[in-house]
Amino acid sequence: MAEYIISPDSAKKSAHAEDTAPGEDSLSVCELFVDAVQGEGAYSGCPAIFLRLSGCHLKCSWCDTADVWNKVTGIPVSRLLGMFKEKGLVQRLENGHHLVVTGGSPLLQQDALTEFLMSLHDICARKPFIEVENECCIAVSRKNDALWELVGCWNNSPKLGHSGIPKERRYRPEAIEQMRQAREAWFKFVVNGEEDWPEICADFIDSGLITVSQIILMPQGQTREELSPEKKERILDMAVRHNARYGGRLHIDIYDNRKGV
Ligand code: SF4
Structure with missing residues (x-):
């Protein structure tokens, strides 16, 4: 059963307490939870810390993480590391749980993220x-x-026209080209049907x-109802037809639209 270490609600309440403002040495965090499962992509099904x-910097019309x-x-990087040690997260990572850094746009905070991951x-x-x-x-800077x-x-998810975002804001060939060359990089496209191909x-x-x-x-x-068997079958057929992979959304299949899982 997944468990919150930082929940979006506690994040809101503590934003002006002992925590510092986000910056070079601190990360702006929405939530941190453990004993969850990666629900998408090549590692779907792996135990994970989120x-x-x-x-x-985008605002997709169908975004399911508006909390971000x-x-x-x-949170200062040093304090976040302390949480990872004290709450057993380091041990979970050593046992093979993945750390999934998600957002939002994680690379908006790439300086502090690099420091934290190092x-x-x-x-x-x-x-x-x-x-x-x-x-x-967003491209990764040389500094990082x-x-x-x-x-x-890298689970890249470039947005298409149906996201409602103007193309000049969502389509950055230089960032895509850079990611393509990463050791392992996937490009997940959220699609409605053949019209997106x-x-x-x-x-x-x-x-x-x-x-x-x-x-x-x-x-x-974003819900089991929206991800009907008919829709999944249609997209699966589309993927096979175009020699691409199909990717499900395991967490929605199991938990519907529950947060923190
Ligand atoms: S990029 Fe992701 S987090 Fe940002 S608005 Fe789009 S779906 Fe939401």
Whole structure:
């Protein structure tokens, strides 16, 4: 059963207490929970710790994590590391649980994130497996080159036209190209149906940014009802037809739209 270490509600209450404002040495956190499961992507089903960072520069029409926009605790990196030690999170990482850094837009805080992940590596007896969920609009700066070694898997999720975001804000070829070259990088596209394929083809495949073998197609939907068996079957057929992977949303299949799982 997943358990909160920092919940969005406690984040809101403590935002002006002992916590510092987010900055170079602190992270702006929305929630931290353990004993959960990675519900999407290549590592779907893996036991996981979720660190959700606050702040996002997009506002997708179907976003299911709106809490990231208004629930914030600024936590010094040293204090967050202390939580990882005291609450048994380091032990879980050493036992093989993944750390999934998600958002929001985690790379908005890439300086502090790099510092945190480097220190986390130092206190773990075994190299932790770290996944980063990334909306793929922000490039990693040279200053944070260490992220390429620290992060085991980049789960990129470039947004398509149906997100409601103007293309000039959501489509950043330089950030996509950089991610394509990471050791392990997937590109998850949330799709409604076959009508989304021409856009994926034109902007990502035909343009030479990524290859079909890096693509995971995921049905759009935030509840079990929206992710009906018919819809899942339609997207699965679409993926097979285009030689791409199909990716489900395990946490919705099991928990519906419950948070913190
Ligand atoms: S990028 Fe992700 S967190 Fe940001 S608005 Fe879109 S779905 Fe929500």
